[in-house]
Amino acid sequence: MTEGLPARYGGEPIRDDVLGYGAQSITDHEKEAVLEALESDYITRGPTVEEFEERVAEHVGVEHAIATTSGTTALHLAGHAAGFGSGDEVITTPLTFVSTAHAATYNDAEPVFADIDPHRRTLDPEAVREHVTKETAGLVPMHYAGHPADIDGLLKVANEHDLTVIWDACHAFGGSWRGEPIGAQRDMAVFSFHPVKSITTGEGGMVVTDDDELADRLRRLRSFDMNYDLEDHDDEPWYQVTEGVGHNYNVTDLQAALGLAQLDRLEAFKQRRDEIIEQYDSALNEIKGLRTPPKSTESDPMYHLYAIEVTEAFGCDRTEFVNAMHAENIGVQVHYVPLHYHPLFQEEFGYAPGAFPKTERVYDGLVSLPLHAEMDRKDIKDVVTAVKTLYEYHLK
Ligand SMILES: Cc1ncc(COP(=O)(O)O)c(C=O)c1O
Structure with missing residues (x-):
């Protein structure tokens, strides 16, 4: 009799197919939008990219949006435009994906980690x-x-010391804070449109800002730091010259067409994510030893992840939890191995485990359960059943 027994301990897996922790949602309308772009004059950066930028800027309520090839390149570009360089220190969180720190490292600045508020x-x-x-x-x-x-x-500290702030909002597009869209805060914010994020363009990212000078710099740097608009060359229409070491982070109209169609569904995506979260919360809040994601009192977040913390009272540790979920074909993930555990930051910047106790304590329990707009009732039920079955097994 294996019913009620977790698959890891001899039961049947709850699912035959793997449920990923995140996934894109693409409709026929979106496929048609991309095909239409493919048949237009531009398949590199053209008018559809401009329209996508305008729509994102409008949504966030800022003056400028500059599309790039990924959240990572958007962070690189933002750090470059901010003037981060050799000898500079840039303070960031260790509980993040490596790209956050690359706003500093790609620009030869030093990433300096500081510990987290374990609630948020x-x-x-x-x-x-x-x-x-x-x-x-x-x-x-x-x-x-x-x-x-x-x-x-954080803005208070930045004001006290005259620091440039780049918000890595790669997880947060579509949310708001005190009624103001995430991304509208100074100086720049960066979004990712990777398939697991709020909306997707396949790969893609965006920097948003209200600052005209930064926007000009970002646009130039995205495209080779090329000056296409030179005085005294009116009769030389070919004349364009590079004024610094820029990049080719141009996105295509194909991606922008997908992005525009996805933007139309942003509210629906948020609503679906909120529904799933509500169902997870009501099923999982009662389980001792599980800390469900924090609620925000000052914001209406667009949650990218449903990241729980497994604590001692659950009956097994996080490693056991992850492997037990994988045995059930539930694709949980851990976000993230803290950056000061990575060889890059240990070897280049001298970090070592033990440096950030709050980050480490949170990390020890973190597990992201599946959360994406395409999940149906059965998917949610499977996740909840898998967690409860594991909990009850360890209770005995
Ligand atoms: C916090 C954070 N910042 C930046 C990135 C980089 O985004 P992209 O994958 O679009 O390069 C990611 C990607 O997952 C991320 O999670």
Whole structure:
């Protein structure tokens, strides 16, 4: 009799097919939009990219949106436009994907980690304050799982020390904070349109800002730092010259066409994610030893992840939990191995485990359960059954 027994301990897997932790949602309308773009004059950066940028800027309520090839290149570009460079320190969170730190490293600046507020799981303003030196040039906070960082607290530190802030909002597009869209806060914010994010363009990213000078710099740097608009060359229409080491981070009209169609569904995506979260919360809040994601009192987040913490009272540790879910064909994931555990940051910048106790404590329990708009009732039920079956097995 194996009924009620977790698959890891001899039962039948709850699912035959694997349920991923995230996935895109693409309709025929979106496929048609991409085909239409493919048949137009531009399949590189053309008018559809401009339209996508305008729509994103309008949604966020900022003056400028600059599309790039990914969230990673958007962070690189934002750091470059901010002027981060050799000798500069940039303070960021260790509980993030590596690209957040690359806003500094790609620009030869040093990423300086500061510990997190374990409730929000985002950069703690007090910890930031302790790490500010005369070399500090900026902050790159990250809105973990879509839950906004302490925006007020972090802006206060930035104001005190005249620091540029780049919000890594790759998880958070579509959410708001005190009624203001995420991304509208100074100086720049970065979104990712990777398939598991709020909306997708396949690969893709965006920098948004209200600052005209930064926007001009971002646009130039995205495209080779080329000046196409030179005075005294009116009769030389071919004349374009590079004024610095820029990049080719141009996106295509094909991606922008997909992005525009996805934007039309942003509210529906949010609603579906919120429904799934509500169902998870009501089923999982009662389980001792599971910490469900924090609720925000000051924001209406667009949650990218449903990241729980498995604590001792659950009966097994996080490693066992992850492997037990995988045995049930539930594709859970851990976001993230803290950056100070990675060889890059240990070897290049001297970090070591033990440096950020709050981050490490949170990390030890973190598991992201599946969360995406295409999940149906059975998918949600399967996840809840898998978690409850595991809990009850360890209770015995
Ligand atoms: C917090 C964070 N920042 C940046 C990125 C990079 O985004 P992209 O995959 O679009 O390069 C990711 C990607 O997952 C991320 O999670």
